[in-house]
Each structure stands twice: as C-alpha cells, then as structure tokens.
Amino acid sequence: MIKRDGALPSLWQQTVNPLDISNTAPDTKYDVIIVGAGITGISLAHRLQSAGLQCLVLEAHSCCFGTTGGTTAHLNTLLDTPYTTIIKNFGEENAKLVAQGVKEAVHNIEKNIEKYQIACGFERTAAYLFAQDDDQQKELQDIVESCEKVSVPVHYTNTIPVNIPFIKAIEIPSQAKFSPVKYVYELAKAFIDAGGQLIEQTAVVTHAHRTDEVTSEEIIEVQTDTDLTYVTNALVYATHIPPGVNVLHLRCAPYRSYAMAVKLPLDNYPAELCYDMVDPYHYYRTQVIDGEPYFIAGGEDHKTGHEENTTACFNRLEAHVRKYFNVESITHKWSSQYYEPADGLPYIGELPGARPNVFVATGYGGNGMVYSQVATILLSDLILTGASAYKDVFDPNRVKPVAGFANFIKENADVVKNLVSGLVTRDQLESLSDLAHGDGKVVVFDKHKIALYKDPEGNLHVLNPTCTHLKCGVTWNAAELSWDCPCHGARYSIDGDVLNGPANMDLKKIDLKED
Template identity: 55%
Template sequence: MIHRDGNCTSLWQDHTGIYKSDRDVADHHYDVIVIGGGITGISTALLLQEAGKKCLVLEARNLCFGTTGGTTAHLNTLLDTPYTTISKNFGEENAALVARATKEAIELINTNCKRYLIDCDFMEADAFLFAQDEKQERELEDIRKASEAAGLDVRYTTGIPVPIPFTKAMQAKGQAKFNPTLYVHGLARVFEELGGAIVQECPVQAIEKNDRMEVITIKGRFSAVDIVYATHIPPGINLLHLRCAPWRSYAMAVTLENDQYPEDLAYDMHDPYNYYRTQVVDGQKYLVAGGMDHKTGHEEETGRCFRELESIVRQHFPVREVCYRWSSQYFEPADGLPYIGHLPGEQEHIFVATGYSGNGMVYSSVAALLLRQLILQEPSPYTELFDPNRIKPVAGFTNFIKHNADVVKQFAEKFLPAENIPGLSALAPGEGKVVKYEDQKLAVYKSESGEVHAIHPVCTHMRCDVKWNSAERSWDCPCHGARYDVDGNVLTGPADRALEKVGVSTLATEQGRH
C-alpha cells in the first residue's frame, strides 16, 4: 500500500504498492527537474523525456502521496467551474479553449493507456448533471447553453444513471474515468525506460539560481536549466498563495446489495455538490461517492462530513458495506481557471501548475501539455489563458478579497486566548486540540495508547494557527492549506518546514507542577 497525506485510507492507495525505481540515480545534471511525483509531475516529465529532454523527478515522499492518491478520479470536460462562469470571466472564445484543452487532456490519457499498455481501467463515460427544483433547472439551462457554446456535446435526457429523484437532467458526452495511481505508476515506468530518473523520499530544501538552477535536497544537489513545481501548490511564499484557496473534499467507496452500479458519472447541483461513479478494483465493483466540501481548517468536526455523506449515499443506494472513507485537498483559483506557466516573481526558468479546483485529474494533463510547449518554446493557444501572472481586476475579484480577508481574520485570531482546557487529561484518546498552556498555545494530540504529541501551532508558512482535523488526524492551516502530522511534519505544502515540536517529557513534567 502506498502512503498518503492523511490518516484515512483511500480506495486507490490500498490497492497500489509503493513504486520501486529500476534505476540508480548517479547523474546530478539535467535539462529539467520536476518537483512532485503526482499525476502532474509524472505526466509532465514523461512528455518532456519523449521530446528529448533529460528529466529528473524529485518526490518528497512516494509517488501519489498527495491528492493523486486521494482523488475520486473523474475525467471531465464538464467542469466544477461551469462554462457560464468561465464565459463571464474570460469570454466565450476562451471558454471554448478551456473545453478544447480538457478534451485534449482526456485524449492524452487515453492515448498513453493504449500506447504504453497501461492497465488502469480507463473507460469512456458520459456525465449527467441533474436538477432537483425550479431554481436548479434555470441554472441547468444556463449551463447547458454555455457548455454547448463552448463545444461540448450536451443534451437533455429523461434518465440518469443513479437512483436519485430529479426534475431535469443534462447529459455530456466525451467524459471518462480511471484508476489514478495505476496510471501514474504506469507512466513512471515508461518514463524510466526512456531514460528518465525518479528519486523518492527526497524533500527539496532549497533552490539556488546560479548559471543553472541548483536544487538542494537531503540526497544531494541536482542542477537543471528548468524547474517545474508540480507540488499541488508551490512551497514558500508567493502571489499564488493569495490567489488560491485550499478546500477539502470527502469521499467513500461502498459495495451495494443489488449490484446495480452506475456506469456513468453523475452530479447533483447542490453547493457543495455530491457526485457518484463506479470503479472496479481487483475484480470488485465499488460505488465511489464524494462531496461535503469545505475550506481547509474551517470545519470543527470533520468526522461529521463523513457521517453526512454516508447518510446521503444510504438514502439512495442499498449499501452493503462502507469499505473506504477518505478526504483530500484541492486549491480553488480566484477566477475559476488554473495557473499554469511561469511562477510569478521568479525568473523565466521556473514553472508552476496549481489551482485545479476539483478537476485535478484532467487539468494535470492540460498542465503537462502546456508546460511541455513552454519549456520547448513552442507556441500554444493556452499560454495567456492559464498564465499565473494574469491580472484580472474584475474576474474573481470578490473571491480574491473574500479569501484574503479570511486570512487576515485568522492572523488576528492568533492573538486571542485559546479555549481554556482544565488539563491534558481532558483530551480523549485520538483527540487533538490547541490548548492554552501558561503563556503560550500548544497543539496537543493524545494517541489511542495515551501518548501525548505536542507542537507549537503556528504554521511555518505565513504564521497562522493550525486547526485539528479529526477525520485525517492532522493539523491543517486555515489560511493557505499547509497540513502537518501529529508530530508537526509537513504533509501538504505550501509550508516547507515542520512545526516546532515540544518534547513530551518536558510537557509532562510541567503539567505535573500545576
């Protein structure tokens, strides 16, 4: 089983072994270094290696450790940000470009599966978006018109693939689904066969800009002409952290009593919406359902999200067993489109891909195709559309202000007195809390065996206080989405340094004095 950035086990990670490289990495000089071993990083590295570039992938943990191992793996041109919004913010011509780019991304995944014989259960499917009241029907009609204008093959339909009441529904052709971890491992194997190099368990510590880009890691120094951050969100402090809001989404895989599994993709129109599909893994069918999204660190009891999602699934499906529950993170861009291209504030040889919203599986291949063109200095119709340096004073401005006003609020709350807890004995096994301890705050977790883990709760990224995530047993930053394990080690960027750990013995001694 692969490791992932959470306490819960996803369907994908439980059925995928750790990727083992066939090559020893002796060379330290490359054309391109890709930082991040998820679907974006491996897809980009393979395309560049195919084009004749000498590439290295550096992964801090194991391949698919992040969101790739926790996605629900929908491949869609019918996007989370509807074409009504994209057309309003960017114009109809650019909305058509988005539809074209995502269609090309799905075609790339399909081509890779066929060309390299990657057995990841890739299947073409239709997507169904359904309304359940008059207000949603009006919204659905607007989405249908905008989607059709953008070039999608959409139509109204009298049936949907899930047993959920609806009043009106739209069907979109040209969608797909797959097993993301098997796909990435298949790409990685081909990448190495073509001469590419992968180093896992290799966190990047710093980048120095000399004649070439110098990447400093715990396993030595590596140099390259170009660097690609495929880390979901770039580390450190950058303008993109103010343009991307971190969100968490919840998923579960269940088996059904009646074996009536939907073959296509289905989405309701609630906000946040719920979504459904089927996946076969090792011969077993699973209904995969997702939803209950919220901003990272803004849900006090994350276990409630799993309970409510399960309640919705059981309301409509005859569930035999809930086999897997997990959550994952995505970053919502301020204006609805991802940021792919040159990293803002850096020189031309540093690239980034982030802000995928809930469509990371398809935008990862959009990013790979565009980054390949940028690095090879080839023309692309998508360069300006996805440019991370784009400045749009109208599109997304309200979301931009809302997110960053909330960040200011979190900074202010840092100086407020924390909840007054009588003592560490009040913590239940498996519980974590930020407590007031003398004149400082401590983030304290008590394991099931009673062992106490204590850290300083100030995020190392931009100094917000972290919040406890009971579902994944992690400390999550509500400002820019950094996440840490119970010992303060980084699970998810943009933080690149661990939280300061407080010795448990010292804490216990001090506790005994009061």
C-alpha cells in the same frame, strides 16, 4: 499498499505496490527538474523525457502521496467552474480554448493507456448533471447554452442512472473514469524505462539562479532536505500548490472533499458519472478493481481547517448515500485536498515573481485529473518550443502583485513567536488538556498555544501550532489525524511532519519537562 497524506486509506492505495527505485540520481545537469510525483509531475516528466530531454522528478514523500492518491478520478469536459462563468471572466474564445484543452487532456490519458497497455479500468462513459429545484433548473439551462457556445456536446434527458429525484437533467457524452494511482505508477515506470530519474523521500527546500562558470548560461540550483543540490535548466513545481511564499497562495483557496467507496447489490452499480447541483455538490460513479465493483460517492466539501468536526462530514455523506442507495457495506472512506482558483481557471505557466524558467501548475479546483493533462501539454510546449496555444488563458501572471504584499509577508511572519520548549510538564498538560485517547486539540498554557495529540497508547505528541508557512494557527482534523492550516492549506502529521504544502518546514516539536 502505498502511503498517502491522510490516516484514512483511499480506494486507490491498494492497487499498487511502492516503486522499486534506488532513490539516487546522477550528479549532472538536467534539462528539467520537476518537483512532485503526482499525476501532473509524472505526466509532464514522461512527456518531456519522451521528447528527448533529461528529466529528474523529486518527491518529498512517495509517488501519489498527495491528492492524486485521494482523488475520485472523474475525467470531465464539463467542469466544476461552468462555461457560463469562464465565458463571463475570460471571454468566449478563451472558453473555447479551455474546452479544447480538457478534451485533449482526456485523449492524452487514453493514448498513454493504449500505448503502454495500462490495466487501470479506463472507460469512456456518459455523465449526467441534474437539477432538483427551479433555481438549479435555470442554472442548468445556462450551462447547456454555454456548452453549445464552446462546442461541448450536451443534451437534455428524461432519465438518470441513479435513483435520486430530479426535475431536469442533461447528458454529456464521452466523459471517462479510471483507476488513477495504477495509471500514474505505470506511467512512472515508463518514464524510468525511458531514462528518467525519480527520487522519493526528498523534499525541495529552495532554488536559486546562478551563472554556469563553464558555459556562462544561467542555470538553476535546486536544494533538497537531504543536503544534495541538483542543477537544471528549467524547474517545475507540480506540488499542487507551490512551496514557500508566493502571491498564488492568496489566489488559491484550500478545500477538503470527502469520499467513500461502498458495496451495492450486484446489479445496482451505475456505469455512468453523476452530479447533483447542491452547494457543495455530490458526485457518484463506479469503478471495477480486480474484478470487484465499487460505488464511489463524494461531497461535503469545505475550506481546509474551517470545519470543527471533520468526522461529521463523513457522517453526513454516509447518510446521504444511504438515503438513495441500498448500501451493503462501506469499504473505504477518505478525504483529499484541492485548491480553488480565484477566477475559476488554474494557474499554469511561469511562476509569478520568479526568474525565467521556473514554472508552476496549481489551482485545479475539483478537476485535477484533466487539468493535470492540460498542464502537461502546456508546460511541455513552453519548455520545448517557448509557446503554447493555452499559454495566455492559464497564465499565472494574470494575477497581479498585491499592493503591500512584501509587508504582509513580514508582518504575518512576526505574529507568533516560537514557543520555547520545556515550559510545561507532562502532568500539567494532562490536567490541562483532558484529552481522550486518539484525540487532539490546541490549548493555551501561560499565554502560549500548544498543539496536543494523545495517541491510542496515551502518549502525548506536543507541537507548536504555528504553521511554518505564514504563521497562521493550525487546527485539528479528527478524521485524518492531521493538523491543518486554515489560511493556505498546509497540513502536518501528529508529529509535525509536512503532509501538504505550501509549508516546506515541519511544525516545531516541544520537548516537555519531566515532573
């Protein structure tokens, strides 16, 4: 089983074994370096390597450690941001391009599965969206009309495949589902077999442009936390959110979503995809893994770091599932992170504020599986030819610099000073925190905030709770045993190690004075 960025294992982690790779790469100039080995990074690397470029993928943890390992893997042409909103914000022609892009995205996955004979449970199936009150029914009617404008087939139906009351529903044909980690791992192997290089456990710290002394061309140096530097002509941040500080962090809101896999009576597994229209909405589907069916339900989304009791989110989701389904057992439950864009569409293209040949793909919302493939198609076109039909509609530079952004960064970075270690003793923290085993919280001691976690053995893990990205204060996530930043979504382990960007430095550990 592979590792993921949460304490709760997802259904997908058991489907593969860790990659058997050396974690070394030749010291040469690469055509493209891609940061991040999730579905976006591996898909793009594979496509570019297949086109004849020499690619290197650098992954801070392990392949599919992030959101790819926690997705529920719906492949949709009907998107979370409805085409009504996309038409309103971007115009009908651009909305048609979006619809065309996500249709091509699903086909891209299907084509790779056929080419490499990947046994990942891929299946074309219909999806159903259903309304449960008059307001939702009106919204559903608007969705149908907008789908017709952008040539996404939909039609009304009198039945849905789940036993949930509804007053109106639509069917969207030719959607799909699959086992995502199995797919990505097999595609990673195909990338390596084609001569591509993949290094895990290697985080990118920074990059810088310089002029090649031999060719006089501008190249990019990529510095890693292993003190190794790699050189490339083009750099892509496929890290779900770019690291460091960028205007995109003010345009992408981090969210957590909750999921569980359950066993139902044998003949009660719905084959299709289903969605209600509450806010936040619930989503349902079935996946067969090694001959075993699992019913997957998700929902209860909230902004990262803004929910005091994350365990309650699982409880609410479980109550919802048990209300409508005959649950025999719950086999897995987990949460994962995604980023909502400000205007409804992802930011895919040149990184705002960066020099040429630095690219980014972020802001996928809840449609990361299909937008990963849109990013693969768009970015490979830009890198190979300099042009793409999708360039303008997804252009990250549609986000204009915010007035005073540079001052904002400086002022925010000065908000909280580093806490000097050794200010407090272990006994003082014990009496101050009153923590149960397995619990964590932020406490105040002598005007300093301290992040405390007491592990099951009673040992204290003590950190400075100041996020290393832009100095916000982290909060405790009891469900996933992590420290989460409510500002831009950085997440850290109980020992302060970075789990999710945009932070690229760990939380500072505090060494306690002995009594």
